[in-house]
Amino acid sequence: xxxxxxxxxxxxxxxxxxxxxFLLTAVSGMIGAVAGRLARIIDRARVVEDRARTSTxxxxxxxxxxELGDLQKRGRLANGCIGLLTVCAFLIGITIILLFLxxxxxxxxxxxxxxxxxxxxxxxxxxxxxxxxxxxxxxxxLNFHLLQTDVGGxx
Numbered sequence: 001x002x003x004x005x006x007x008x009x010x011x012x013x014x015x016x017x018x019x020x021x022f023l024l025t026a027v028s029g030m031i032g033a034v035a036g037r038l039a040r041i042i043d044r045a046r047v048v049e050d051r052a053r054t055s056t057x058x059x060x061x062x063x064x065x066x067e068l069g070d071l072q073k074r075g076r077l078a079n080g081c082i083g084l085l086t087v088c089a090f091l092i093g094i095t096i097i098l099l100f101l102x103x104x105x106x107x108x109x110x111x112x113x114x115x116x117x118x119x120x121x122x123x124x125x126x127x128x129x130x131x132x133x134x135x136x137x138x139x140x141x142l143n144f145h146l147l148q149t150d151v152g153g154x155x
Contacts, residue, residue: 018096020095020117020120021096024092024093027085027124028089031089033131034078034081034085034127037078038078038082041075041078045072048064048068052065052068067141074134074138078134081130081134084124084126084127085124087120087123088121088124088127089120090120091117091120092116095113095116095117095120
C-alpha cells in the first residue's frame, strides 16, 4: 500500500473524512443525554427500593414493585440505546479511516466505507427509536398519586 503524499490529495482526503465527524458529534451528545437519563433511572430505583424495604404497607409495596419493573424496562432501553450509539460511533470511525485511506493510499475501500456509514446511520436511527420509546414510557408512567386521591374532599 503506497501512500500519496501530495498535499492536495491529503487535503481532499481529510475533507472527505471529516464529513462523518459531524455525525460523531451528534452521537456523543446523545450518549451524554441518555447516560444522564440512565443515572436518574438508577437513582430513582434506589430510592424506591429503599422505601419498599422499610415499608410494610401492601399498597406502597405493590406500587414500588410496579415502578421498579417500569424502571427496569426504561434502564434496559437506555442501555440498548447507549450500545447502539457506541456501535454507530465505531462504524463511523471505521468509515472515516476507510475514506481517508481510500483517498490517500489508493485503497479500494469505497464500498466498505459506504456500508459502514449506512450501518452506522441505521444504528443511530435504532438508538433514536430506543430513546423515543424510553421517553414515552417515562412520560406514560407519570403517576401523581396525590392527584388520584380525594384530598380534603375536593378534587
